[in-house]
Amino acid sequence: MTPEHALEIRDLTVELGGRRILHEVGFTVPRGEVVGIIGPNGAGKSTLLSCVYRHIAYQRGEITVDGRELRTLPRRELARLIAAVPQDTPFAFDLTVEDIVAAGRIPHTGAFARNRDHDRGIIDECLRRVNVEHLRHRSAATLSGGERQRALLGRALAQDAPILVLDEPTNHLDLANQEQLLELVHEHTGTSLVAIHDLNLAAEYCDHIVVLRDGAVVTDGPPERVLTPELLHDVFRVRAHVVPHPESGRPHVITSARRVRSGVDAQNSVRQ
Amino acid sequence: MTGKSGSWRTGLVLGGLVVAGLALCVVAVGIGSAFIPPATVAEILGYRLTGLGDPTHWTLTQDDIVWNLRLPRVLLAILVGAALSVVGVVAQAVMRNPLADPYVLGISSGAALGAVAWLVLGAAAFGGVSVGVAAFAGAVLALFAVAAFVRFTGTFSSSRLVLAGIVIGAGFTGLTNFLIFQARDVGTTNTALFWILGSLSGARWDQLLVPTVVLVTGVVLVMLLSRQLNALLFGDATAAALGVDPNRVRLLLYVVAAALTGVAVAVSGVIAFVGLIVPHAARLVVGSDHRGLVPVAAALGAVFMVAVDLLSRTVMPPEELPVGVVTAVLGAPAFLLLMARSTVRFGES
Numbered sequence: 001m002t003p004e005h006a007l008e009i010r011d012l013t014v015e016l017g018g019r020r021i022l023h024e025v026g027f028t029v030p031r032g033e034v035v036g037i038i039g040p041n042g043a044g045k046s047t048l049l050s051c052v053y054r055h056i057a058y059q060r061g062e063i064t065v066d067g068r069e070l071r072t073l074p075r076r077e078l079a080r081l082i083a084a085v086p087q088d089t090p091f092a093f094d095l096t097v098e099d100i101v102a103a104g105r106i107p108h109t110g111a112f113a114r115n116r117d118h119d120r121g122i123i124d125e126c127l128r129r130v131n132v133e134h135l136r137h138r139s140a141a142t143l144s145g146g147e148r149q150r151a152l153l154g155r156a157l158a159q160d161a162p163i164l165v166l167d168e169p170t171n172h173l174d175l176a177n178q179e180q181l182l183e184l185v186h187e188h189t190g191t192s193l194v195a196i197h198d199l200n201l202a203a204e205y206c207d208h209i210v211v212l213r214d215g216a217v218v219t220d221g222p223p224e225r226v227l228t229p230e231l232l233h234d235v236f237r238v239r240a241h242v243v244p245h246p247e248s249g250r251p252h253v254i255t256s257a258r259r260v261r262s263g264v265d266a267q268n269s270v271r272q
Numbered sequence: 273m274t275g276k277s278g279s280w281r282t283g284l285v286l287g288g289l290v291v292a293g294l295a296l297c298v299v300a301v302g303i304g305s306a307f308i309p310p311a312t313v314a315e316i317l318g319y320r321l322t323g324l325g326d327p328t329h330w331t332l333t334q335d336d337i338v339w340n341l342r343l344p345r346v347l348l349a350i351l352v353g354a355a356l357s358v359v360g361v362v363a364q365a366v367m368r369n370p371l372a373d374p375y376v377l378g379i380s381s382g383a384a385l386g387a388v389a390w391l392v393l394g395a396a397a398f399g400g401v402s403v404g405v406a407a408f409a410g411a412v413l414a415l416f417a418v419a420a421f422v423r424f425t426g427t428f429s430s431s432r433l434v435l436a437g438i439v440i441g442a443g444f445t446g447l448t449n450f451l452i453f454q455a456r457d458v459g460t461t462n463t464a465l466f467w468i469l470g471s472l473s474g475a476r477w478d479q480l481l482v483p484t485v486v487l488v489t490g491v492v493l494v495m496l497l498s499r500q501l502n503a504l505l506f507g508d509a510t511a512a513a514l515g516v517d518p519n520r521v522r523l524l525l526y527v528v529a530a531a532l533t534g535v536a537v538a539v540s541g542v543i544a545f546v547g548l549i550v551p552h553a554a555r556l557v558v559g560s561d562h563r564g565l566v567p568v569a570a571a572l573g574a575v576f577m578v579a580v581d582l583l584s585r586t587v588m589p590p591e592e593l594p595v596g597v598v599t600a601v602l603g604a605p606a607f608l609l610l611m612a613r614s615t616v617r618f619g620e621s
Contacts, residue, residue: 050509050512053509053512053513054512054513055508055509055512055513074515075512075515075516075517076515077515078515079513079514079515080515082513083513084509084510084513085510085513086507086509086510086513087509089506089507089509089510090368090506090507091505091506092364092365092368092369092370092505092506092560093364093370093505093555093560094555094559094560095505095560096559096560099502099559099560099561100506102561103502103503103505103506103510103514104514106499106502106503106514106515106516107514107515109499156513159514165513
């Protein structure tokens, strides 16, 4: 029997260079759901995700994937269970879009093996899924931000892993590209764990939201329970209205008008 | 590179390089102070390797020149060219830096210091070991100095490693130059200079075994790590997400690269430029997938080195130019041309 939760994080504590980054973080990621992680800058979102794809070692606590502690799994096997798109991936040399997506097959191929037909099929399919097929021979250095991020998602999808970890995938993207990217994540039938800055995107695309502050979980639950004016004030230090989205009914965050908050005159706020 | 056409292309390029390389070898073995026609060279080699053919078609002197003088030299050129090029590929991928080459970690300066100290101070000062061993010891010393400095004075990073390598290398080069300067003996100075600039003239069968074993093993190891090299191109975080432990792979590759470079320098001196330009040239032809890049760079480096060595001993007869002079004089404009003509960027992201 497989456990109900794809990913279970318990008492996760991380210290880097003598500083405590995460403190007893714990939550579960139900199978097949999109779980968002929100929190101010420096809350520990990236560190938490790095632990999940085993880039950063944790001192205490455990992370179990399908009921198994991930440090007990060989790295290659873990990479077949969890695919990740870290933040700010560098591109050395002239990797083509196809090279990028094909890298997703690394955990599946042996030392001397070329890509077999099976791998090529998956690479082609992933190029199509993230809509970069027409760019396959283009150098990554010539891509726009949206194309680049889609190619990186394509690489993670090519890993063919049931769990997808994304670290702020919508950073630097325009509105249409943000939506397109999260739509692709939503179409992914597996489980997703996504750090996300934009609270409204988080509310719209996540089934479940975990709020981090200063390396600890403040609360977690469905968006409508988590995203309240009180929480936004406590955690993000902004005054905001939360209204139901006119179409989806999901919570929508509208920060208070500048004028009301700071008492600046109306003309100034118009100029902003 | 990853699609069917990519594998085809890599195979085609490799096949072409091997055929061209073999032909070039036969020509290179024939050319020198005494010219031997390629057909005769082919016959001699065929007879030596398979026992087939008619030994009356050539003289014993010709046989001696081909088999004992020139063939070891051509084989050494192949080994050194392939090794330096593969180390260049590794250094550039591991440091994610298009300027990296086999010597960036101070290895060449250390090896040069070892060799020059041996030449100036005499073998006795080194307990009677050969100049190659002294050079290798110097290379290892430099590498350890760089690694220890980076490790114990702060956090590890590629840029700190490169900087420390350049600075420590400069210090070693200063010491080397001091040794040459204070020797005040024209003969010693010339030998030392020749060695610093690189030369394959010392090649003999009995000195080929160790370098062959080390260089072939190293190149095969790097080929086995092609997937890991591919993963490293995306940064440590992505490498980890792809199931590759970046620190372990990097350490392993540093050790392999150091051994390859140390041995190459020990047998041929400091041959500049090959390890920098051949990887880029190979990348332009077959792309950045190391499964194709490593073998193509090895083959291209081997062919290039055979050609350069042939030139170095034929352009100014009876004098022989240091091979490093030829690699730099030919390599620089060739590389600039390549860079200017291609639309490809060199490592910008």
